[in-house]
Amino acid sequence: MIEDEVPVRTVIRAKLEKHGYRVVESGTARSGLEYARANNPDAVILDLGLPDMDGLEVTKAIRAWSTMPILIVSARGREQDKVDALDAGADDYVTKPFGIDELLARLRVALRHASRAGAPGGVTVLCAGDLSVDLDRRSVTRAGQAVHLTPTQYKLLVALMKGGGGVVTHRQLLAAVWGPAHVRDTHYLRVYMAQLRQKLETNPARPEYIGTDPGVGYRILVDDT
Numbered sequence: 001m002i003e004d005e006v007p008v009r010t011v012i013r014a015k016l017e018k019h020g021y022r023v024v025e026s027g028t029a030r031s032g033l034e035y036a037r038a039n040n041p042d043a044v045i046l047d048l049g050l051p052d053m054d055g056l057e058v059t060k061a062i063r064a065w066s067t068m069p070i071l072i073v074s075a076r077g078r079e080q081d082k083v084d085a086l087d088a089g090a091d092d093y094v095t096k097p098f099g100i101d102e103l104l105a106r107l108r109v110a111l112r113h114a115s116r117a118g119a120p121g122g123v124t125v126l127c128a129g130d131l132s133v134d135l136d137r138r139s140v141t142r143a144g145q146a147v148h149l150t151p152t153q154y155k156l157l158v159a160l161m162k163g164g165g166g167v168v169t170h171r172q173l174l175a176a177v178w179g180p181a182h183v184r185d186t187h188y189l190r191v192y193m194a195q196l197r198q199k200l201e202t203n204p205a206r207p208e209y210i211g212t213d214p215g216v217g218y219r220i221l222v223d224d225t
Contacts, residue, residue: 001025002032002058003047003073008096012045012073015100016107029053033061041068043111045103048074048085056088063089069110073098079215083169086216091166093216106166109222113164126161128222131200131209133161142200152177153196156189160210160220169217193218 003009004027013023024041026032029050036044044062048055059070072085075096082093091110094103126133130143138154140147149157159176160168171183178188197204211221 001045002027002029002050002055003045004028004049004051005047008047008073011100012103015104019104027051029055029058033058036062036068037065040066043069043071043107043114045071045073045107046090048072048076048081056084059085059088059090067114069107069114071103071107071110073103082167082213082216083171086167086169087171093167109165113166126158128161128165128209128220131220133158147199149196149199152192153199156192156196157200160218163219165220165222167213167217167219173217189218 001009001012001023003012003025006027009025009027013025016023024035024039026035029052032044032046035041046055046058050058055072055074059072062068062070069091070089072090072093073096074081074085074093077095082095085093091113092106094106124134124136126135132141133139134141135158140149140154140157155177156173159173162168170186170189173189174183174185177192178185182188193210194204197207197210200209201207207221209221211219213219
């Protein structure tokens with residue numbers, strides 16, 4: 001955990017240790033990066049407003065050599081701050097003040113996603129609740145029933161599922177589905193996301209599978225237990 005506010009570190013550490021995590025604390029970016037490089041922890045909880053380096057630069061530095069989950073915990077609550085952090089390589093973003101149980105849930109999701117991504121031989125079936133995507137067969141099922149998607153709808157769903165429950169930004173989705181030349185064409189997402197929800201959701205107005213982070217992106221809604 002790289003966080004310069006001692007009270008925040010104390011609260012987070014106590015809760016994580018109660019749930020069986022071993023926590024190593026750092027109050028500066030430099031010492032946190034040095035520890036991460038030397039010990040390759042399972043995940044990093046990172047503040048953005050550090051005294052010696054901005055958290056965005058820390059995120060980019062870690063991403064230069066590791067895919068370990070990075071969970072941002074910051075008082076910066078603007079949508080653009082969240083987008084910048086996620087585009088820099090963070091897996092999720094929690095705004096201070098936050099509920100500690102929410103932080104734990106987001107951490108579990110990030111760790112589970114990292115575990116799946118590193119599974120031997122690679123993961124060929126992505127699941128969220130009773131929604132399943134078979135990457136080899138390019139097929140989608142919901143509660144055991146086939147869901148027929150267009151190629152673009154399928155690529156969009158795969159990009160979301162690979163997010164493992166973390167936020168996937170507009171830019172990331174557009175680049176993955178339509179290519180880097182279309183990262184500003186957010187109207188594509190509005191149209192295709194509506195189509196995807198019509199096919200997946202029992203009630204698109206109250207989605208069970210695809211959540212929205214307004215102004216930032218979308219995430220697959222997964223069971224975090």
